[in-house]
Amino acid sequence: MANPPNVREPETRESAARSAPQPQPQPRPGTRRAWAETRERLRAAATTEPGRLWIMGAVVAVLVVAFGGITAWEVSDRSAAASDVVSRSQPLSADAASIYRSLADADTAAASGFLAGGQEPVDVRKRYDTDISTASRLLVKAAANTSGSAESAQQIATLNEQLPLYNGLVEQARANNRQGFPVGGAYLRFANQKMSTSLLPAAQKLYEAETGRLYDDYDQADTWPYAAIALGLVALGGLVAVQRRNYLRTNRVFNHGLLAATAASTVVLLWLVVGHAVASSDLSTSRAHGQESLKVLNDARISSLQARANENLTLVARGAVLTQDGKDLYEAEFTKEMASLTDKLGAAKDLADDSAGQEPVVKAVGDMNEWKKRHTAARKTDDSGDYDGALTQVLGAKGSTGECFDQVDKELDSAIAHEQAQFTTAASDGHGALTGLPLGAALLAVLAAAGAGVGISRRLAEYR
Amino acid sequence: MSGANGSTEPALPAAPGTGRAPRAERRGPGRLRGWGGVAGMALALAVAAGALFPLARHGDAADAATIAGPGVARAVQAKADDCKDPEASLSPSSADGPNIDAIKRRGKLIAGVDQNSFRWGYRNPATRTLEGFDIDLVKAIAKNILGDENAVIYRAIPTSQRIPALQNGTVDVVVRTMTVNCARIKQASFSTAYFEAGQQVLAPKTSAITGFDDSLKGKRVCVAAGSTAFDALKADAHGADYQDFTVPNQLDCLVRLQQNLVDAVVTDNALAAGQAAQDPAVQLKGSPFTTEYYGVAVKLGNTDLVQRINQVLVDYRSGGANSPWMTAYRKWLAADLPGISSPPGPKYRTG
The missing domain is CATH 3.40.190.10 (Periplasmic binding protein-like II)
Structure with missing residues (x-):
């Protein structure tokens, strides 16, 4: 490649090299001699048939090797992107969804524990602690993996700053509640405000940023390897042209070497096209049926968690905070989140493509409707002055809105697990469809180049 | 209680005019600050009224306390204060109905x-x-x-x-x-x-704030939206910053006071006493500036x-x-x- 000058002015350099007192290392003259031969052949090629044959052989061999090389390179690139989808960006997106969910869940648990009185139930306390430690752990993991994403880094910084503050407010609420001070309820509302105006929006942005990165990886894995395909077609065309010329000149139908080269190149091209098509289709499936469903289900889960937190806060605040038009703020927020849950569950049902995916969603819809019914009843009880009755209807173990919420949460959890499994299967299949292709393409290309070389040299031999 | 109010008020020259006047409604008194003459007259009347107050609750003598009221009230909000003694009620009776x-x-x-x-x-x-x-x-x-x-x-x-x-x-x-x-x-x-009851200032015991006066200057003051205290600050904030510290409920102010997000709270002294009861480190400052x-x-x-x-x-x-x-x-x-x-x-x- 770097020697065109040698080709153009070889004699002066050669003679200079020979007359000089050996400034070059030993192999140098040998290399020079090889290049000189090459030059001679090229010169001869313009005029003699063996020369032409030699050039054709070289061109075809280079084309085939280039085809193999480009194929290996482009496919490796897509394979790496597909691998990123499966093993890096989707898990990060799922982790961001978990951070979001853990935070919303912690807020819900804090309000539930508060309502239960001075001594909060052990399982509620444990749930809160688990949520906070899960969120902290995943934040550390996300921070380690967000190299280069300014948006993610910023949101992680916000979450890392705000989470300890939030936790402090919840502990203040607990301490005051234990002493029987109503300011505990104000602390809990303050904590909830921090959660819903600062932490949850940051978690949502983090989730969106990570999901955006996942979609980038999808797009990269999904781009057709145009260069490799074009080069493959050119190489095949070259091989066919050489064989046709051979046939017209010699009346020999087959040249075994060239035939083998053509077959090997055809295999690489077909493997490339089919392999990529299959991978692309599997990735699309994982995206359409796995990832999209996961997104809607995660959103539904957040809505259900926030609805629950607001339902609890309605009983904590007891009308202490109102909307512009004089309605209870938390009741209004509950209604809003339930409407959002209804929408998301409807969308999730439409997206679910098999009965195993639909079943938990359909169940969740049923439980959500029961939740709404029980909530209305609990509000009525509270409004009629029976606060303790309402508390039982919201927090009780049986027949409460809490029971419905737990069911919805459980069903959404299993729907998410199902879609996650679907995603992983389809995306892994997609990645698997490209396995071996880079190495196979390289080997076959070398084989094809060798075949072409053998085929041409057989013809050349006839001139000796 | 009312007697106590009356006796402490002279320490705050401007307060009496406001102290007695808007008793009938929950509007801030501060607009009166510039009314030197009125305030001076109100001061004299209020001291007298304050002395009479415990008795004045009972009928005729009450008029003495209301003399300071009308002018002040009209200056602040004529609409809500177009009545005398709204707290006067019907005679007691044990009869059924x-x-x-x-x-x-x-x-x-x-x-x-x-x-x-x-x-x-x-x-x-x-x-x-x-x-x-x-x-x-x-x-x-x-x-x-x-x-x-x-x-x-x-x-x-x-x-x-x-x-x-x-x-x-x-x-x-x-x-x-x-x-x-x-x-x-x-x-x-x-x-x-x-x-x-009356509006009063709540602050940490160690705070230099002395009441609803110029000691609030440059301080962050928490107040509930739509409350009497908010109107009072709107009328005269004494240089305090309250616009950024308005919360939905008076109890939210105690949270912010404890979190050191504000320096003082202005609210009803009855409710402020409830807040002080939940935190031994805070106390009511000065005297109520409304009744x-x-x-x-x-x-x-x-x-x-x-x-x-x-x-x-x-x-x-x-x-x-x-x-x-x-x-x-x-x-x-x-x-x-x-x-x-x-x-x-x-x-x-x-x-």
């Missing part, structure tokens, strides 16, 4: 109360029962009408729903630190006053109920230091709102 009969038929008194005001009306998480000064009064009313102090259905109602809840019959009575003023007496009927009366509210025109409650209040006040009122005061309020030696005297009107 249609509304009392309805309660007796039901067997339960339905009371609208607060559940977030420590010492007044709040739910004790340990006992899961409602307690406080307001709750004790509800029990006294239930015992008088139904013979059982526990024959009560409590409904926690937000501040903005107090009058609507009466109008649509959701509750029979509202006992919820509710101030009687000229605007409200057109929407609901009120008993005689059962407590005298307001809490009354029991019933649906407009339910005169039998008003008269009956006024009778309950007569009994509640009587007995000197051992009256039910003083007993409840000592139990709930004395620790953080000291210096009250007797309940406010009732004021009656005819018709």
